Amino acid sequence: MQEKTKPNLPQKQVVLPFKKSVEIAVKSIKSRFFRTLITTMSLILAISFYAYIKVNLDIISSIAASNDQTAIQKLSLQGIEVPEEGRALGLSPQERWILFLSLLVCVVGIVNTQLMAVADRFREIGTMKCLGALDRFILRLFLIEAVLQGLIGSALGGAAGAVIAFLGALIKYGSSVIGLISLNQILTSVLSAIVLGCLLSIVGVLYPALLAAKMQPVEAMRGRD
């Protein structure tokens, strides 16, 4: 049998420190601001919708749980049935379905824009690989970018949703609701929206990023301008 000569390369190491990865990712987001904005937009919209629904529910629950009869009456006027004592208000099946659909559409949108982003960056990815980048560096760069986009997008979306729900409540139920709302509950809802947004962003970038990472340097170099 032919003997495989495994070479002994001295002090082999190829690294990309985490700090550097973040630096590069931030740079890339900054200089592709418009593209990032589009990718993030669908996330902002979906998450603001999610946050709106959650916060709205929080507000209604706290009104229903209060002893403020005028506010409860206004609830009934809006067509919201106050549940019996001890039972929590939940989302209706339709609301749940719409929420699910909106999040799904959001993920599909992210996959779509990220695939375009990867195609745009064929050359850059190929160059990095020629300079010694490993598959996982490329994967990591895309994931960090996605997390950053997720954080920013869902923070904006979450805040927008909460504000809209709050203003809506002010108009519908009057200023007396301010005293009834539990800030903790709303913060929890917004936080859950942000976590969800990050998850969606990561799920959306996974396939495009894997595609980019697996690319051979030559293939990438042949990529269009």
Added chain:
Amino acid sequence: MGKAVVQVLKGIDLDIKAGEYVSIMGPSGSGKTTLFNMIGGLDKPSSGSVYIDEIDISQLDAYELAWLRCRKIGYIFQTFNIIQVMTALENVTLPMVFAGIPDDEARERGMDLLDLVGLKKRFLHKPFELSGGQQQRVAIARALANDPAIILADEPTGNLDLTTGEEIIKLLKLLSREKGVTIISATHDLKMLNVSDRVIWISDGKIEKIEKREELSISLGRIGEK
């Protein structure tokens, strides 16, 4: 898309000495780029082997190949391939980051390299603020980042005008002489032949002839026509 097996290179037997300046010439479709990619470890031969410093690179795994590309080989491309979102200096230091060189040292070496290619003052410029020739200079500095043994240049003057191309060729020649780097370039550019130690003519996947510089006959009248 179907996958047809095409035998591109048919028995190339080639030794390149350290510090040599070699040009590979040949019509398009002759297997020039394939040979080039094989030498650079960008592509693996389905049979046969490529040795760099006694190391058979067709036996290397992905990690070792990345290391090889990072430390041993510097690439220069026809389309420059400067990373658009980074400044000149960041482009030059990127291979050093991969090689694990600390920031300060990388910056210092990056500035020295930019100085070497005459772009010290423009280290903060992004690629779109640089001309083609300047971008190629940045690419040369980047290729030198980790003191590679070999520089592979694929049509380095292909996208440049005559004078700029000449400057780039002079720079490459200077580097090969001063740093002892082996330079292998695939090219159509006849100006390149003037400075090459050897010219390898490829056609139809085989070596047609190998000429030493002394043997070359370049008619000046043809220079300039592409």
